Amino acid sequence: MVKDLGALLENKIIEECGVFGIYNVKNAAQLTYYGLHALQHRGQQGAGIATFDGEKISRYRGEGLVIEIFNSENISRLKGEYSIGHVRMGSDEVSGIENIQPLLVRSHTGDFTVAHNGRIINYEQLRTQLEYEGSIFQTSSSSEVICHLIQRQTGTFTEKIKKAIGKLEGSFAFLIMTEKNIYAVRDKNGFSPLAIAKLDDGFVISSETVGFEMINAQIIRDVKPGEIIKIGKKGLRSIMYTESTQKKMCSMEYIYLARPDSDIDGLNVHASRRMCGRILAQEFPCEDADIVIGVPDSSLSAAMGYSDGAGVPYEIGLIKNRYIGRTFIQPTQEERERGVKMKLSPVSNTIKGKNIVLVDDSIVRGTTSKYIVKLLKEAGAKAVHVRIASPAMVAPCFYGVDTSSLKDLISARMSLQELRDYIGADSLGFLSNEGLKKGLGNNICSACFDREYPTYLFGLDENFKKELKKLKN
Template sequence: MREFDYILDEIHEECGVFGIYNVENAAQLTYYGLHSLQHRGQQGAGIATSDNGHILRHRGNGLVIEVFNSENISELKGNMAIGHVRMGDVKSPGIENIQPLLVRSHLGDFSVAHNGRIVNGDQLRMQLEFEGSIFQSSSDSEILCHLIQKESGTFTEKLTKAVSKLEGAFSFVVMTGSTIYAVRDKNGLHPLSIAELGEGYVISSETVAFETLGAKFMRSVKPGEIIKINKEGLKSIFYTNCTQDKMCSMEFIYFSRPDSTINGLNVHTSRRICGRILAEESPCPEADMVIGVPDSSLSAAVGYADGSGLPYETGLIKNRYIGRTFIQPTQQERERGVKMKLSPMSSVIAGKKIVLVDDSIVRGTTSKYIIKLLKEAGAKEVHVRIASPAMIAPCFYGVDTSSLKDLISARMNLEELREYIAADSLAFLSVEGLRKGLGNNICAACFDKNYPTYLFGLEKKFKEEKEGK
């Protein structure tokens, strides 16, 4: 591999959703809410509002601050809104895939924003197309729009019937001219919470958005629950009784901001606990210090230092103006961004034996590059400790680890991987350690292959890929 010739070894998720009801300047506050969720997607953003029953929308490619300005925000009138930030990829770059989606119907307009992945989406799309539906995007989020249109009854009844046909991971916010709905899948795979703001309500993928707006956290939307918010207040509806709580473990490990709270557990605290458990499982007494890879690994590095008794130091500096370069959709853009992203602190690490704590290893290329940077800066030894288990299986619920060829731990054993990244030692947190830190109500399928849902054949092509068929 040529110097700097790699694909950035990080993972990304689909998006973040936001909703607000009965609050003045709803679009403006949604803008601030989406800004708090920007880390969940940087390729596109959108806001839809209801102005006396008429739904207005603006969306575009880029960061929230690039898509919106005072002029287009002022045009989005109304006291209720939903918003979306999106991770893009080279397969679906078009404006038609940027949410919220908007349906104009003789029965009334409605808008939809979605986080996650519908695992039976291919089957539903084929069925809907056979029945005459015409899709405008490649997003599986649009499936819900067509299912709603196919059902009968009130809008609430139509929505309830529609979501009951979906399998997989989904957190939806749906807005009609007078009502906002918050919907969470029956497995509870991704977070969705609700808060009070004055006489109104706020819905968000992460609680950090509530802090930004000064909203008071109420509770999480429960698995299998639809929360209906309109002038009559807040109403809870369950579309199924077959529920389980299997929060995606990567929400704690990587995706969510450290100041967010998921299922009652602060993300920073969860990472610090896992780092401490990692130190107990895989100590490195010969090391001089512990450093973390900015930003999502810093809490785990502090925990490892706590558990090991080694000093915690700042050994890597992140350029704050680069952003989260893993969201860049092409390899060329990833490569260009990561060259400017991290700088080693030579004065701190020169001549030292270092424990380098990171949150995960996907392809291994970034770990290899960082170790090379540290040793070129004078580090005597670099011992790598990963605050999550080895990623050995693809995710089908909205996390972009969909190819086994991209998961280096599925192809290499521990020693082979250590040699590849040129670490002096390498250890991962055990699955048992992860559950000890986060609890048993998590999905750890990418680490142990125990998927919480039926996969509708999605897993077959990955098995064939591994077998070289």
């Protein structure tokens, strides 16, 4: 039984979360609300905002969308010029209001809050050790490990953060707000995006630059891998918590996760997707194509690029219904397929009798592609040639996105021909690994495509290790 229609249609990749922060700007909570709204695509399970009003830290959280959780009444109670916020995308196993961030720590040494995006791959080991040492966990969120680690260190608060981060492995970008400062932290490998901007006499931090545009903040730069930025009365202070750094931004940020109007590490997401689509057209042309269409929304830029490269007209062939409820019970196959039609509708007059190139950003489990190909053919498409603007996903991701098992990846189990037959396409082509790096540059993590993991996979459970061993054989 499928409870979430969006999960059925977008049976792809789930990003962990998004963070947003404001320092020394009036109405910080209101601005954070707008910033989180711009980051809503990074998480729809819950959201929260914490502020400091000069005396105490206040917080409000809820499950659902930002617009459903916050209103003028609860935002007006979040007073102050410092604020951090969070949008959450989690799993049913770790649902519940207690897991909605920012997490709040009340302590005799000073209160602080934490908002985290990413995945700590040695979380289980750290949590076991902390519990053995006496820590009592209140949530099932891996982010709580950060709070306990900070509390157990010695020195100034900045020194505590630096020592705590040194114990973490994985992908993370997080914000910490105290009664004096806000700290912005990015993992040493640069897997997760995080940038900082100027607004009036204060500063803004966001997972994506679209958060800045929402409130007219002017971007300064991206937070560097391995960097802590301390924001206080003296302005910005940069602290490197390790010298062992590398730039390996998650390639799926560009391919699928981020909004097209974001810039990540100096590269515009729309432009990068369009370039990959253009390269894909060179690598996998379709000689008898009449039109090119994209799967809304993340594939439209790549479809435009394919059209550019192939010299074939780009058309709108699929319309996404944005007003369907998030929950829809579909107990039968017929009703599930009808649910997809409610979410995604073909433009029959455009596609009827045409040889179509259907561009999508990725194939994970194959379910979505199969439904869409069937949808287009039922609407009268003469042929559907599927082109994927990323390489085939053949290895699990352990750093941040929700593809941590081989069973989630159909390309790891099927040949190109088998996958083409499964989804019902007339032809199928993926962007090459070389094409991906030509479009995005070499400073990316592409382990899910080429099995070249940029770090030692410390802290993985036995199932992960067994699957990884199978990949290498």
